[in-house]
Amino acid sequence: MWSLECEDGWTGPLGPVEHLLGWLLGCVLLGLGCDRFGRRPVFVASLVLATGLGAGEVLAASFPTLMALRQLHRGALAGASLALYVARECRGCLLEGRGQATYVCSGLELCDPPHRLAFSMGASLFSVAGTLLLPGLALLAQDWRFLQGLSALVTGTLLLFWGSPALFPESPCWLLATGQSARARKILWHFAEASGVNPEDSSEEESSLATELDVLCAGSPQPRHHWVLELRHTRVAWRNGLILGFSSLIGGGIRTSFLRSLTPGEPTFYWPYFLVAGLEAAATIFLLLTADLWGRRPVLLLGTLVLGLASLLLLAGTQYLPSWTVLSLSVLGLLASQAVSALSSLFSAEVFPTVTRGAGLGLVLGAGLLGQAASPLADVHGRQGFFLQHVVFSAFAILALLCVLLLPESRGRALPQSLQDADRLRRSPLLRGGPLQDHLPLLPASQPQARTQLAQEG
Template identity: 50%
Template sequence: MVLVARMLFGAALAGAFLSLYVARLEQCDPPHRLEVTMVAGFFWIAGELLLPGLAVLCRDWRVLQGAVTMILALLAACWWCPALLLESPRWLLATQQLERARKTLQALAESSGRGADDQGSLVAELEMLAEGSPQPRYHAVCEIFSTRVIWKNSVILGFTAFIGSGIRHCFTRNLAPHLPRFSSYLALVGAEAVACLFLCLTAERFGRRAVLLLCTVLTGISSLLLLALTQYLLDLIVLTLSVVGITASHAVTMLSIFFASEVLPTVVR
């Protein structure tokens, strides 16, 4: 029973993470999506740094689980108070839910301090779109297979995200013999922070594809060297390759997910 409950808890966490990720992307304009995503990544890393301290305070894993659950329960307030987390106006417009889109955009305009003239032009544009009373149109994920390019990009980026996330655990195992337990955890979190900072500085300047290929190559080289030469290398070199591999693989995972969110259309994102 406990195992099933923990599996459901993990599935709910994954769903909440993905929902917040997509909502965050669709709430901001495309030029600022990368910066917003990286800032959210730094908040995630800050949470990982605070987690050991919270574990020390709670001492028992049941108390820690309850504390984390209580914090996550605050998200439930968004259900009863929609003003805390508005529905994505991009999704509402893409699915032709124009009345809800109008209310959401007006709320966003009021909260951002836009004038009545801007709101009037916005309402006029939505009224033009609403001529003929179009019915909401929903889409399924399977529709991407009817395209020629989008589904191929989705498969490639999904595979790279899977590989980057999976191989990172292999690099993490190499940290344990060379660092104390808590130091290895800090090294892991520090590598994730470096990966976020690296993407902030390079992905916007050199493009998503080039940076993704570079990080993939670094991940592959580090993995091959550790696989073939671990027993012949100095401990410092093994540790360095492991940290480089963790950093590159985390960058691959983050950039693959972000790249996929930009490639996929709003209705199936």
């Protein structure tokens, strides 16, 4: 064990910083890998790295070595989580809206549009359950090295379980979007046979899709990979991603302001830990009940509004409001920040195209982690500048209200495959019930183009 007191006391707050930095780098870099090499290779490689790095932490001989290994370990875990999240979303986008190949979709669309929210929020609840169980495991283990070794063992078990191609195949959605039709056809046919349907003995409608896939496979084109920087050539898609990254940044960064209002002194570890985990579960249940009923954009707008109002009231009246009011506003703000962060991630997975979804979602998650890193960085300097940090994030929350209005509604829509598909996701009226699109683009490139589009659309 190493002493982190006296002249080495400043290294204590660096623990949360390197934890968040590892997750941030893992989300960004391995998100790029998901789009270049595929979801499954990144997932398996991340689990292999996480197992080895977790075992290496047990044998660390110095504190700097431990911090470096932990940062790499968190990055590998972030890559595995991101690849699994993207693959879960991508499975539901396969050939949606075409009305063809029922036998293909029945075994593969684990997250078709009506069930995407339920699968995503269910995975979040499992994450909360793990967060709540971790202190109990630490209490039983007593020694951090034993707990770290147990973590590496669990990761290795997951590798043995999910490393099988039959249990975690490559996403056919990504394969088709990048022009790898032959590989996609093999996986689709495997799922069709596993569902008890013979691909060669099917209806006329399903046979037409089979013929289309055969034609695509005959060409055997080279894979067409895309980079997330190609979004800057789009008119609307890059703005949608920028707005959702901004919302994620605010949801992660302003959380500390509400925690400081709840515990103005030096809090015990378990009180904020269990409070944040409990509110994350409450926010997940809230999204599960409302995001499909009201739509993604109205719920995100409501969460941002509550977030901004609670932050402004605490900023202006903490010294004058009763203690129960401060407590209520802080809890409400924490709940809203959790909801905004979770919905920003789901929203971004639904508006980014398949060809850049991994990198796009990684950047949005990275923005949220960057916001969370503001608090431990302030602790390094003895909490100096906390008031200014609160003011900045409160102002950002109000600005985000205007930005959220520019987003499209993705509820019930097929996930976009290409950059062009993502650019067609236009802003729709806020109170319209169905996921319809406006007739006019939000930001037309020029007036003649807008008039031409009007004439074409009648």
